[in-house]
Structure formats: structure tokens, C-alpha cells
Amino acid sequence: xxxxxxxxxxxxxxxxxxxxxxxxxxxxxxxxxxxxxxxxxxxxxxxxxxxxxxxxxxxxxxxxxxxxxxxxxxxxxxxxxxxxxxxxxxxxxxxxxxxxxxxxxxxxxxxxxxxxxxxxxxxxxxxxxxxxxxxxxxxxxxxxxxxxxxxxxxxxxxxxxxxxxxxxxxxxxxxxxxxxxxxxxxxxxxxxxxxxxxxxxxxxxxxxxxxxxxxxxxxxxxxxxxxxxxxxxxxxxxxxxxxxxxxxxxxxxxxxxxxxxxxxxxxxxxxxxxxxxxxxxxxxxxxxxxxxxxxxxx
Ligand SMILES: C[S@@+](CC[C@H](N)C(=O)[O-])C[C@H]1O[C@@H](n2cnc3c(N)ncnc32)[C@H](O)[C@@H]1O
Numbered sequence: 001x002x003x004x005x006x007x008x009x010x011x012x013x014x015x016x017x018x019x020x021x022x023x024x025x026x027x028x029x030x031x032x033x034x035x036x037x038x039x040x041x042x043x044x045x046x047x048x049x050x051x052x053x054x055x056x057x058x059x060x061x062x063x064x065x066x067x068x069x070x071x072x073x074x075x076x077x078x079x080x081x082x083x084x085x086x087x088x089x090x091x092x093x094x095x096x097x098x099x100x101x102x103x104x105x106x107x108x109x110x111x112x113x114x115x116x117x118x119x120x121x122x123x124x125x126x127x128x129x130x131x132x133x134x135x136x137x138x139x140x141x142x143x144x145x146x147x148x149x150x151x152x153x154x155x156x157x158x159x160x161x162x163x164x165x166x167x168x169x170x171x172x173x174x175x176x177x178x179x180x181x182x183x184x185x186x187x188x189x190x191x192x193x194x195x196x197x198x199x200x201x202x203x204x205x206x207x208x209x210x211x212x213x214x215x216x217x218x219x220x221x222x223x224x225x226x227x228x229x230x231x232x233x234x235x236x237x238x239x240x241x242x243x244x245x246x247x248x249x250x251x252x253x254x255x256x257x258x259x260x261x262x263x264x265x266x267x268x269x270x271x272x273x274x275x276x277x278x279x280x281x282x283x284x285x286x287x288x289x290x291x292x293x294x295x296x297x298x
Contacts, residue, residue: 078092080093080124083154091124099127108292117136117137117185118183118185119139121188121189125151125155127140132158136162171195175205176206184206184210184211185211186199201298204271209293212266212292214288215287216289217257218256228268231265234260270296276291278290
């Protein structure tokens with residue numbers, strides 16, 4: 001008897017003559033459980049499929065590359081910016097379609113349609129694409145060759161006929177070789193300069209208005225004073241990341257002025273009309289400034 005129990009998995013042995021035989025009931029219960037488990041597995045599988053479909057192109061920035069353009073895009077990475085390539089969101093975390101700086105520029109310039117814009121530090125062409133979509137003709141300068149290669153991909157893929165990307169160093173490039181501009185987009189790059197006053201002065205030779213977004217010296221930092229042609233500027237020396245990093249400046253130290261010194265610097269380099277659009281003391285690295293600046297042509 002003991003042996004029989006063991007061979008039926010602990011259940012009572014089958015008695016086929018009995019109509020309501022307990023082993024048959026047991027079998028029925030087991031069948032129902034198996035069916036329920038199978039249905040649950042199918043339901044969970046379907047849920048997962050739906051969730052993964054909604055991630056591609058929406059919440060999850062990186063889809064998988066399957067078309068030739070997507071494969072070229074991925075081969076140029078890693079990217080900082082995010083772009084929609086053949087219907088799939090690819091690239092890094094920064095979505096320039098919702099970036100407010102082009103919007104600020106458009107508000108000040110009026111319509112960007114038909115305007116000539118000089119863009120400084122184009123990164124991977126995210127702002128450039130938005131400027132071109134708004135109808136602007138853009139000369140966009142970028143100093144890191146890997147970023148520049150990504151910019152060229154964006155120009156080709158989005159057929160940006162009105163955009164010229166230029167590989168050049170903003171610390172020395174002669175802006176007058178590109179002609180005159182309706183405005184400058186000077187975003188995220190002044191704080192990568194060791195002599196930001198020099199960039200502000202040179203860019204004033206080709207445009208009379210500029211949207212500036214930059215960081216100022218953090219309040220906790222040890223301030224130092226530099227003197228430029230009799231002008232005293234307070235700020236701190238920011239230590240750049242590796243020189244070949246795509247988000248870095250091209251020399252080891254950059255000068256970040258205090259808020260007051262930034263305004264002073266703009267004025268003594270000829271940007272006489274300074275309108276503060278925003279000042280955010282809680283920005284990630286230092287207080288951030290959004291400024292609309294105007295001047296007479298130098
Ligand atoms: C922080 S990213 C800002 C990108 C974009 N303009 C924005 O506002 O999001 C700085 C960009 O400036 C470029 N850059 C830094 N120093 C440069 C220099 N001396 N000449 C040209 N580009 C430079 C970097 O390669 C990078 O693309």
C-alpha cells in the first residue's frame with residue numbers, strides 16, 4: 001500500500017469503478033490550475049508586448065537600429081541629443097524639440113523665417129535643426145570633430161539646405177568670413193571660454209543682437225579677479241573635463257563671471273542693451289543666465 005501511494009505521487013490509488021473517484025477530481029483540479037496558469041502566462045506576455053511597444057519612440061529614448069540611416073546614426077554615437085530617425089527615437093537624453101532657447105530667440109527676433117542666424121557650439125545640431133525648421137538660414141560652428149561628424153549626419157538626413165556646419169575653434173575663428181547675421185545663438189558655450197570677453201567682442205562684428213544662455217560663478221566658489229583693458233571682472237576658474245570630451249571646452253580652465261561681472265563684460269565689449277530674460281540661481285553647475293543683448297554694429 002505504501003509503495004502504491006508513493007507511485008501515485010502521494011495521492012490515493014485510482015479506483016476506476018467508483019463514480020466520484022477522488023483521483024479523478026484531483027486530476028480535474030490540476031487541469032484547471034494548468035489552464036489558468038497558461039492563460040495567465042499569455043496575458044502577462046501580451047501586457048509586456050504592449051508595454052515594450054509604447055516604450056519605442058516614447059518613454060525610452062533608445063530604440064533598436066534596423067534601417068540603414070539608423071545604423072549610420074548609431075555608428076556615430078554615443079550621442080547626447082535625441083532625434084527621430086526613421087520613426088524611432090534614437091540618441092541621448094537631450095530632446096532639443098522642447099528646448100526653450102530657440103523659442104526665446106524666435107520671440108525676440110520676431111519670426112525666424114528667412115533670418116540669418118550664427119550659432120555657436122552646435123554640439124550635434126539639435127538647436128540647428130529647430131532653427132532650420134523655423135525657416136532660418138544658419139551658420140553653425142562646432143569645435144569637436146566627433147560632434148561635427150554628427151552635425152553633418154543631421155544635415156544630410158534632414159536635408160538642411162539652409163544650414164552650413166563649420167568645424168572651427170570659437171577662440172580664434174574670424175566670424176567676418178561668414179558675412180553678417182540677424183542674430184547670434186550663443187548658448188551653452190561662453191562658459192567654455194578662457195577669455196569670454198574676447199568671443200563677445202569678436203561676435204559683435206557680425207551681428208547686433210544675441211540670445212545668450214550661460215552659467216555664472218557659483219555662489220559658494222572662491223572668486224578671483226581678472227582685469228581686462230582696465231575692467232575688473234570677478235569670477236571663478238572652472239576646471240574643464242577631458243579636452244576631447246564632446247561637451248567640454250578646448251582648454252583646461254574657463255572663466256565663469258559672477259552675474260554682475262557678466263553684465264559688465266557684455267557692456268564693455270559693446271553689447272550696450274542688456275535684457276535679463278531669466279536668472280536661475282539653482283541651475284545644476286552655477287546660476288544660469290538667459291540674456292537678450294543688443295548693440296550697434298562694431
Ligand atoms: C555644453 S555644449 C552646448 C551645446 C548647445 N549649444 C546647447 O546650448 O545645448 C558646448 C558645445 O560647445 C562646443 N565648444 C566648446 N568649446 C569650443 C570651442 N573652443 N570652439 C568650438 N566649439 C566649442 C562643444 O564642443 C559643445 O558642442
